[in-house]
Amino acid sequence: MKRQRRPDPIKAELQAAAARNDFLEAVLDSSYEGIVVVDHDGRVVLINQAYCDFLGRDRHDLIGRHVTDVIENTRLHQVVQTGIAEISVVQRIKGQNILGHRLPIRLDGKTIGAMGQLVFQRTEEIKGLVGQVNLLESRLEYYETQLHDLFGARFTLDNVFGRSEAIREAKKVALKAARGNSTVLILGESGVGKEVFAHAIHRVSQRARGPFVKVNCAAIPEQLLESELFGYEPGAFTGAGKGGKPGRFELAEHGTIFLDEVGDMSPNMQAKLLRALQEKEIERVGGVRPVPVDVRVISATNRDLKTLTTEGAFRNDLYYRLNVVSIVVPPLRERPEDIPEIVGKHLTRVCTELQVPLRRLSTAAMEALQKYNWPGNTRELLNVVERAVNLAETEVISVEDLPPALRTAAGRTGTTPVFQGTLAEATERAERDAIVQVLAAVAGNKVQAARRLGVHRSTLYEKMEKFNITGR
Numbered sequence: 455m456k457r458q459r460r461p462d463p464i465k466a467e468l469q470a471a472a473a474r475n476d477f478l479e480a481v482l483d484s485s486y487e488g489i490v491v492v493d494h495d496g497r498v499v500l501i502n503q504a505y506c507d508f509l510g511r512d513r514h515d516l517i518g519r520h521v522t523d524v525i526e527n528t529r530l531h532q533v534v535q536t537g538i539a540e541i542s543v544v545q546r547i548k549g550q551n552i553l554g555h556r557l558p559i560r561l562d563g564k565t566i567g568a569m570g571q572l573v574f575q576r577t578e579e580i581k582g583l584v585g586q587v588n589l590l591e592s593r594l595e596y597y598e599t600q601l602h603d604l605f606g607a608r609f610t611l612d613n614v615f616g617r618s619e620a621i622r623e624a625k626k627v628a629l630k631a632a633r634g635n636s637t638v639l640i641l642g643e644s645g646v647g648k649e650v651f652a653h654a655i656h657r658v659s660q661r662a663r664g665p666f667v668k669v670n671c672a673a674i675p676e677q678l679l680e681s682e683l684f685g686y687e688p689g690a691f692t693g694a695g696k697g698g699k700p701g702r703f704e705l706a707e708h709g710t711i712f713l714d715e716v717g718d719m720s721p722n723m724q725a726k727l728l729r730a731l732q733e734k735e736i737e738r739v740g741g742v743r744p745v746p747v748d749v750r751v752i753s754a755t756n757r758d759l760k761t762l763t764t765e766g767a768f769r770n771d772l773y774y775r776l777n778v779v780s781i782v783v784p785p786l787r788e789r790p791e792d793i794p795e796i797v798g799k800h801l802t803r804v805c806t807e808l809q810v811p812l813r814r815l816s817t818a819a820m821e822a823l824q825k826y827n828w829p830g831n832t833r834e835l836l837n838v839v840e841r842a843v844n845l846a847e848t849e850v851i852s853v854e855d856l857p858p859a860l861r862t863a864a865g866r867t868g869t870t871p872v873f874q875g876t877l878a879e880a881t882e883r884a885e886r887d888a889i890v891q892v893l894a895a896v897a898g899n900k901v902q903a904a905r906r907l908g909v910h911r912s913t914l915y916e917k918m919e920k921f922n923i924t925g926r
């Protein structure tokens with residue numbers, strides 16, 4: 455009968471310990487960082503592959519030797535003595551400055567050894583990564599501002615300045631319209647605040663949490679407007695993106711779409727828009743199936759839509775679809791009583807942003823503003839106020855700080871010199887002046903200046919370069 459061999463507990467234990475040891479060594483060897491461990495006497499007991507590779511030595515030549523014979527400028531043997539960790543220290547080895555840590559190893563309250571870690575900085579790799587992060591960050595910032603402009607309604611009815619009878623009436627209609635779901639048409643001259651009203655209606659409506667998507671129908675070339683509004687399917691036309699693209703109507707789902715300058719739409723697009731409004735569904739360019747949409751439509755124009763319909767330039771049926779509720783924003787010259795409030799609120803805003811003491815207008819300057827006929831309406835008024843804040847040398851803005859046309863209105867000076875040059879030159883000059891003034895006002899801070907000017911930082915840099923403007 456064969457005698458059964460009893461398992462040898464000691465041997466098993468040894469095998470297990472060896473396996474553990476191999477495992478730990480494998481862990482250390484997997485590290486990117488160089489790791490070395492010394493015992494109480496400062497002799498190397500462990501050193502990983504990364505460290506050996508860096509030193510260009512074989513592990514078997516290093517184990518058991520005193521650390522000072524193995525590594526230049528080491529202090530590990532001292533850390534064993536002091537028991538104090540040395541974190542993020544620079545050590546010069548093989549002519550390179552390397553970041554490292556030295557850590558005491560403790561057991562039962564006693565320091566029994568020390569571990570050194572070398573952090574191999576892959577400078578190029580890190581530089582590359584930092585570069586990528588920066589790029590992504592600035593892209594993110596860009597998209598966030600775009601998103602904010604695209605989807606964020608910035609105004610509520612409180613942001614609509616003015617308490618004249620006419621503005622109060624317009625606000626009342628806007629509020630009523632906001633509560634319902636009907637299509638709203640906003641009429642009024644350029645710069646009266648039609649867009650402000652559109653935002654405000656969205657903000658107080660039940661769709662406030664949904665997107666607010668603006669489309670400027672006059673700014674988008676006719677051939678593009680259809681795919682902009684309704685999107686397209688893959689392969690709809692040459693150059694159509696692979697995955698197709700949703701249009702602004704789809705992007706505005708559960709929110710509001712603001713069709714600005716709707717009076718400038720071509721007859722062809724008018725027909726398509728009418729269809730979308732009637733059916734409450736859109737058809738992507740190249741699509742075969744209509745897509746239902748839940749979107750409130752607010753449109754605006756500074757053109758006389760009614761007359762356009764009688765002239766045949768605007769479809770009658772579309773006009774009635776758009777004009778379920780209409781809001782007429784009166785021009786500023788018809789409500790001069792709103793001017794002091796608009797000026798006051800804007801002064802507060804501008805002075806706060808520019809971090810200058812609050813300015814006020816002299817009586818004569820305020821009178822000049824109220825006498826002027828404001829062809830550019832509120833937009834022009836706000837610009838005049840901003841310009842004056844930048845020009846005024848005292849806390850009181852005087853008639854002299856107003857543009858020539860207003861000084862004339864105030865009956866002070868007579869002749870305004872006729873501008874010599876092209877419109878493009880005039881625009882450039884105005885842009886240059888604005889940038890120089892704002893930069894001076896924010897002490898050269900380009901982030902603040904870009905914000906104040908309502909442009910992205912990169913645009914500001916481009917313009918500064920173009921106009922040869924230096925930092926301050």
Ligand SMILES: Nc1ncnc2c1ncn2[C@@H]1O[C@H](COP(=O)(O)OP(=O)(O)OP(=O)(O)O)[C@@H](O)[C@H]1O
Nearest residue numbers: 613614615643644645646647648649650756832833
């Ligand atoms: N009642 C108002 N309260 C506050 N700001 C206003 C008001 N009306 C106009 N603004 C400001 O004036 C500028 C022009 O307004 P907005 O863009 O709404 O005009 P608009 O009627 O859409 O002009 P356009 O027909 O030229 O597009 C904006 O900066 C806007 O914030």
Ligand SMILES: [Mg+2]
Nearest residue numbers: 648649714754
């Ligand atoms: Mg507008």
